[in-house]
Amino acid sequence: MKSQDIRKAYLQFFESKGHTIVPSAPIVLKDDPTLMFNNSGMAQFKEFFLGNGTPKSPRITDTQKCLRVSGKHNDLEDVGFDTYHHTMFEMLGNWSFGDYFKKEALPWAWEFLTEVLKLDKDRLYVSVFEGSKEDNVPFDQEAWDIWKQFVPEDRIILGNKKDNFWEMGDQGPCGPCSEIHIDLRTDAERTAVSGRSLVNADHPQVVEIWNNVFMEFNRKADGSLEKLPAQHVDTGMGFERLCMAMQNVTSNYDTDVFTPLIAKVEEITGLKYTSNEVKNISEEQNKTNIAIRVIVDHVRAVAFAIADGQLPSNTGAGYVIRRILRRAIRYGFTFLDTKEPFINKLVAVLANQMGEFFPEIKSQQQLVTNVIREEEASFLRTLEQGIQLLENVMVNTSGKEVSGEKAFELYDTFGFPIDLTALILRERGFSLDEAGFETELQKQKARSRAASEVSTEDWNVLIEGNVETFVGYDQTENEAKITRIRKVDSKKDGILYQIVLDNTPFYPEGGGQVGDKGTLVSANETIDIIDTKKENNLILHFAKQLPENVNAVFTAKVNTDLRSASSKNHSATHLMHLALRTILGTHVEQKGSLVNPTYLRFDFSHFSKVSDEELRQVEDFVNTRIAAQLPLIERRSIPIQQALDEGAMALFGEKYGDNVRAIKFGESMELCGGIHVNNTADIWQFKIVSEGAVAAGIRRIEAITGDAVKDFYTNQENTLAEIKETLKNPQDILKSVVSLQDDNAKLKKQIEQLLKEKIDGLSASLVSEFTDVNGINFLVKQVDLSMSSTKDLTQAIGTSKPNSFVVLASIEDGLPNIHCYIAKELVAEKGLNAGNVIRELGKHIDGNGGGQPFFASGKGKNTNGIAAVLENAINFVK
Known part of the structure; x- marks a missing residue:
């Protein structure tokens, strides 16, 4: 049974049981600050489990894209080495929100596996929760009794808290679970060793394929459990593992989920992948297999993340995506000998495979390909640079062990993988101080943990059962009562309080727009609200202190000056989006935005730099519509399909409900939940202040509106007036500036000629000052030149004589610099190294430096140390 048919069969089966099929949520989460990525099928439904929202149906089924590479659930380092862990995977799910429970969920699971898919019942094992005294949760007798109707008792296994109590994190919804495992070994292997003993033992052919989680509890901050308002079912089935079982193979990578990707890698590299059925392969072939598994797994995770709007970057979720891609690149570089970008060529295969169920990978195919290709090229350059740096480290290492500190510097500063460092060192006869590297790595992790450490207390609920109402589209001020509060302590922000109101005018951060600020005012006090965010369908108001009387009636007041400025920028963003699509082409799509009171930032897909003329056209387009005084046409709750049919733009990577809010200014119509002006x-x-590249095929425009534009033009006028005054008020300012530039260019040429003559003169005179020290032509001197000229002089003198050893020092802008040239024959025969010389002599001037064995430079802070530099240089050649 092909993977696409398995997926369809699952969804159709649960549709027949009264479930509504819903699409996968984006893999990158934008409205849940507690999670970086969607790491499970239930993540998009958290608000329903917590009772903070109502689902469209009490029974839902879906296939969810999941990514487990950070936080509690992190499988990254296992990927490639075994045959069943993945970064991105599909989780087939069926959900009950306060509707059915165990007596329906378990029989349906058995029916689907054994009657629809016709899996061999004798290969299936089930597990139930044995209970926990620590949590005061009893043995799951009900699940045991249900399973006894279908499964012999010797294939029902008791599972402990680790295996059979599912928790998404340290806090939040959780509950006991009942898993279904399948034994895919041969009959002979099954006869020799019982599958029962291999359940939950990390055996590659005895694997969990279905997990029925019974959400009954909420884990509180103190570790205790409290009952949820209702009982839910959260079912997750590993799609890739199910395909393995259905296609009679013993590795996920031997299924048609991965074989087309593997075939493409084989075609590109000329290497062969051996299936899991082939035994006793060579060590070399095993390395090839691991590398190919890493690549075909990782390209899925990276491609879907980019399609959902998360570009690789140096921070946050973007850093994780970049790290996954770089892991794939280096496995190809090291084990498949790929020195040119090639992973991007797999995107077409992926789009063809999965485009039917996940249309975003098809529609974003070109963008995903471009971004991955550019990332590959960039990291391959980094690898080349890293190899050169590592060569320098080896040359400058006394002995044959490279310090962990140096290896960590390559890893941390330059992104050079530690396993590649170790591999190159071994090939060159060096060893790595692995303990020293691990020490540095743990120090960094400790710093990172300390910086991001957050402790969150449980909610203190003041008003039970209240459903929060947002009134901010119509009001910026209203009466409100506090319904719940909690304290959050983080290293980054200190102690903050999160406050939930029964109704609020405060807009929570979302859709690129920052959250509102303002105040809560009671009869006796005023509390500043410094930010507003949304989490699990709750609007959280952040404050540095709590009111003395949390039960008082408050007036919630939004800072209207800040909101007004943000709304101008937000509405201008919509107009600019339309302008870009009109002027550059309909291939332009929004790929990220930031809207705050100061400026707007807009990322969009486009293949080349936007010319100055095109930017002027965009400005004119937007300003024409501002001048046209277009009114805001807002529709708060219309069916999403109707909005799309009417021409509204939806953004990839955003999660929309069945009913949406549409914003229209003239021809511009977008789905948007943000705050906008009433009239353009x-x-x-509107004024564009910058345009540039963010990634391959992604451009970024920053722009300003309203008072910020007034300030911009005022500053421009003031600057122009100052320039005019400095130039003695000429009639034609531009002509005067051009004349200055011409004069400056002529003077630069004259200075360069004078410097050359000075260097030539010094070089000629200094040649006579060489002295013979043990057969080495030795010269050390302080000169009155700039740093760059001293560098040129050092090289010129050094090459003028054989067996030369030259050290020159100078002072520029009050800071000392030193340079060392050593003839290549001395480097080869005597083992002298200019980099080592500079590092040692640099200590006298409180500085450092480095370079090649034959030439190196350094800078310092202590000019008084130059004398010691000149005095000690001779020690290297004595």
Whole structure:
């Protein structure tokens, strides 16, 4: 049974049981600050489990893209080495929100596996929770009794808290679970060793394929459990593992989920992958297999993340995506000998495979390909640079062990993988101080943990059962009562309090727009609200202190100056999006935005730099619509399909409900939940301040509106006036500036010629000052030149004589610099090294430096140390 048919069969089966099929949520989460990525099928439904929202149906089924590479659930380092862990995987799910429970969920699971898919019942084992005295949760007798109707008791296994109590994190919804495992070994292997003993033992052919989680509890901050308002079912089935079972193979990578990707890698590299059925392969072939598994797994995770709007970057979720891709690149570089970008070529295969169920990978195929290709090229350059740096480290290492500190510097500063460092060192006869590297790595992790450490207390609920109402589209001020509060302590922000109101005018951060600020005012006090965010369908108001009387009636007041400025920028963003699509082409799509009171930032897909003329056209397009005084046409709750049919733009990577809010200014119509001006005239003016590249095929524009544009033009006028005054008020300012530039260019040429003559003169005179020290032509001197000229002089003198050893020092802008040239024959025959010389002599001037064995430079802070530099240089050649 092909993977696409298995997916369809699952969804159709649960549709027949009264479930509504819903699409996968984006793999990158934008409205849950507690999770970086969607790491499980239930993540998009958290608000329903917590009772903070109502689902469209009490029974839902889906296939969810999941990514487990950070936080509690992190499988990254296992990927490639075994045959069943993945970064991105599909989780087939069926969900009950306060509807059915164990007596329906377990029989349906058995029916689907054994009657629809016709899996061999004798290969299946089930597990139930044995209970926990620590949590005061009893043995799951009900699940045991249900399973006894279908499964012999010797294939029902008691599972402990680790294996059979599912928790998404340290806090939140959780509950006992009942898993289904399958034994895919041969009949002979099954006869020799019982599958029962291999369940949950990390055996590659005895694997969990279905997990029925019974959400009954909420884990509190103190570790205790409290009952959820209702009982839910959270079912997850590993799609890739199910395909393995259905296609009669013993590795996920031998299924048609991965074989087309593997075939493409084989075609590109000329290497062969051996299936899991082939035994006794060579060590070399095993390395090839691991590398190919890493690549075909990782390209899925990276491609879907980019398609959902998360570009590789140096921070946050973007850093994780970049790290996954770089892991794939280095496995190809090291074990498949791929020195040119090639992973991007797998995107077409992936789009063809999965485009039917996940249309975003098809529609974003070109962008994903471009971004991955550019990332590959960039990291391959980094690897080349890292190899060169590692060569220098080896040359400058006394002995044959490279310090962990140096290896960590390559890893941390330059992104050079530690396993590649170790491999190259071994090939060159060096060893690595692995303990020293691990020490440095743990120090960094400790710093990172300390910086991001957060402790969150449980909610203190003041008003039970209240459903929060957002009134901010119509009001910026209203009466409100506090319904719940909690304290959050983080290293980054200190102690903050999160406050939930029964109704609020405060807009929570979302859709690129920052959250509102303002105040809560009671009869006796005023509390500053410094930010507003949304989590699990709750609007959280952040404050540095709590009111003395949390039960008082408050007036919730939004800072209207800040909101007004943000709304101008947000509405201008919509107009600019339309302008870019009109002027550059309909291939332009929003790929990220930031809207705050100061400026707007807009990332979009486009293949080349936007020319100055095109930017002027975009400005004119937007300002024409501002001048046209277009009114806001807002529709709060219309069916999403109707909005799309009417021309509204939806953004990839955003999660929309069945009913949406549409914002329209003239021809511009987008799905948007943000705050906007009532009329484009309120924006006053729009001005682009910068345009540049973010990634391959992604450009970024920053722009300003309203008072910020006034300030911009005022500053421009003031600057122009100062320039005019400095130039003695010429009639034609531009002509005067051009004349200055011409004069400056002529003077630069004259200075360069004078410096050359000075260096030539010094070089000629200094040649006579060489002295013979043990057969080495030795010269050390302080000169009155700039740093760059001293460098040129050092090289010129050094090459003028054989067997030369030259050290020159100078002072520029009050800071000392030193340079060392050593003839290549001395480097080869005597083992002298200019980099080592500079590092040692640099200590006298409180500085450092480095370079090649034959030439190196350094800078310092202590000019008084130059004398010691000149005095000690001779020690290297005595």
